[in-house]
Amino acid sequence: MKTNRIENLDDLFLEELGDLYNAENQLIKALPVMAQAAQSDKLKSAIEEHLEQTKNQANRLDEIFKDLGQKPQNIVCKAMQGLIEEGKEMINKSEKNPARDAAIIGSAQRVEHYEIAGYGTAKSHASLLGHKRVEELLAETLQEEKKANATLNEIAEGNINAEAKNCGCN
Amino acid sequence: MKTNRIENLDDLFLEELGDLYNAENQLIKALPVMAQAAQSDKLKSAIEEHLEQTKNQANRLDEIFKDLGQKPQNIVCKAMQGLIEEGKEMINKSEKNPARDAAIIGSAQRVEHYEIAGYGTAKSHASLLGHKRVEELLAETLQEEKKANATLNEIAEGNINAEAKNCGCN
Numbered sequence: 001m002k003t004n005r006i007e008n009l010d011d012l013f014l015e016e017l018g019d020l021y022n023a024e025n026q027l028i029k030a031l032p033v034m035a036q037a038a039q040s041d042k043l044k045s046a047i048e049e050h051l052e053q054t055k056n057q058a059n060r061l062d063e064i065f066k067d068l069g070q071k072p073q074n075i076v077c078k079a080m081q082g083l084i085e086e087g088k089e090m091i092n093k094s095e096k097n098p099a100r101d102a103a104i105i106g107s108a109q110r111v112e113h114y115e116i117a118g119y120g121t122a123k124s125h126a127s128l129l130g131h132k133r134v135e136e137l138l139a140e141t142l143q144e145e146k147k148a149n150a151t152l153n154e155i156a157e158g159n160i161n162a163e164a165k166n167c168g169c170n
Numbered sequence: 171m172k173t174n175r176i177e178n179l180d181d182l183f184l185e186e187l188g189d190l191y192n193a194e195n196q197l198i199k200a201l202p203v204m205a206q207a208a209q210s211d212k213l214k215s216a217i218e219e220h221l222e223q224t225k226n227q228a229n230r231l232d233e234i235f236k237d238l239g240q241k242p243q244n245i246v247c248k249a250m251q252g253l254i255e256e257g258k259e260m261i262n263k264s265e266k267n268p269a270r271d272a273a274i275i276g277s278a279q280r281v282e283h284y285e286i287a288g289y290g291t292a293k294s295h296a297s298l299l300g301h302k303r304v305e306e307l308l309a310e311t312l313q314e315e316k317k318a319n320a321t322l323n324e325i326a327e328g329n330i331n332a333e334a335k336n337c338g339c340n
Contacts, residue, residue: 006264009334012273015263019256078259079280082252086189089248093185094176102295103182110249110287117283121276121326128331156291161298164179 004073009125016122017064018073023080023118024058027111030084034108037091040101043155047108050148057141064134083111098163105156112149119145174243179295186292187234188243193250193288194228197281200254204278207261210271213325217278220318227311234304253281268333275326282319289315 006012031054035047065072087107094100119142126135176182201224205217235242257277264270289312296305 004263006260006269006273007267008269009272009331012269012276012334015260015273016276078252078255079249080252082248082250085248090176090185093174097177099176099178099182102179103176103185106182106186106287106291109291110284113283113287114280117276117280121279124326125272125331128335156294161179161295164182165298 009129013122013125013129014068014070014073015075016118016125017061017068017070018075019077020115020118020122021058021061021065021072022075023077023115024054024061026077026080026084027054028058030087034087034091034104037096038101038104039096039098040155040160042158043101043104043160046148046151046155047104050108053144053148057144060137060141064137067134067137068131079114080111083107083114087111098160101160102156102164105152105160109149109152112145112152115145116142116149179299183292183295183299184238184240184243185245186288186295187231187240188245189247190285190288190292191228191231191235191242192245193247193285194224194231196247196250196254197224198228200257204257204261204274207266208271208274209266209268210325210330212328213271213274213330216318216321216325217274220278223314223318227314230307230311234307237304237307238301249284250281253277253284257281268330271330272326272334275322275330279319279322282315282322285315286312286319 004011004015006015028051031047031051035044035051038044038047061072087104090103090107091100094103119138123135123138123142126138174181174185176185198221201217201221205214205221208214208217231242257274260273260277261270264273289308293305293308293312296308
């Protein structure tokens with residue numbers, strides 16, 4: 001049980017930023033595992049690129065905390081823990097083939113959607129609280145997450161899903 | 171560790187449906203807690219309406235499994251567990267006031283986004299596998315989840331966020 005109370009929108013906003021900060025840092029550890037498990041070079045590269053972007057997004061949150069004169073609270077993002085665990089289970093249940101790649105894409109898109117929801121809410125709260133610069137930084141990340149999700153769609157529809165259907169995988 | 175292996179798109183599709191089925195059933199238990207914790211009547215009603223919709227979505231998945239001649243695998247959706255746990259933490263950290271309502275909306279939108287990602291992927295796999303009727307059913311749920319997310323946005327922007335900012339909550 002955490003002790004920081006949420007009494008107003010300022011408290012909630014800090015909680016949200018702490019949650020996103022922890023989520024990004026969990027992802028920085030998890031993405032290399034997903035890249036390693038992927039068969040498709042295209043998918044592997046997309047995940048590796050997103051890893052660099054994720055590191056940058058974590059730095060952007062550092063900048064945001066500085067801008068607000070705050071430090072990240074000690075929050076564990078349980079949702080991201082569950083999302084990552086689920087992704088790892090998918091990898092454990094499969095071999096290196098297009099079916100696993102399709103599963104990795106599904107897991108990664110769930111992660112992107114979590115972040116789209118999280119950054120979307122935080123951006124709207126930043127706006128209401130009058131944190132203009134912070135709002136801009138959150139909007140940048142939000143756009144990147146949406147783009148990453150679209151890229152995963154393209155890769156899935158490009159050929160991986162079809163290969164997963166047709167392969168005598170294994 | 172689960173024993174069902176993912177060797178092709180059919181296996182992955184069944185895994186996804188089982189994950190969504192478990193997620194909906196977790197939500198059916200969690201939504202009344204969220205409705206109960208909300209202060210705003212509008213938010214409470216929206217969550218209660220979504221509970222009815224969620225029960226219907228679980229029934230739709232029953233229909234899908236029947237249509238496919240399959241039974242739901244025994245899958246625990248760890249991501250939904252994490253999402254719900256995070257939502258409960260938010261409630262535990264707050265009192266019944268607009269700041270809590272804003273937190274509940276944030277949690278509920280994360281849940282909706284998880285489902286949007288999950289149903290989006292499953293629908294695209296159903297299409298590729300030629301399960302036309304199943305694809306239609308998944309598309310119905312997907313539209314409902316998107317609409318539920320939009321409704322939560324409207325409620326947040328209608329007045330809850332502003333009240334959470336301005337209230338001397340507590």
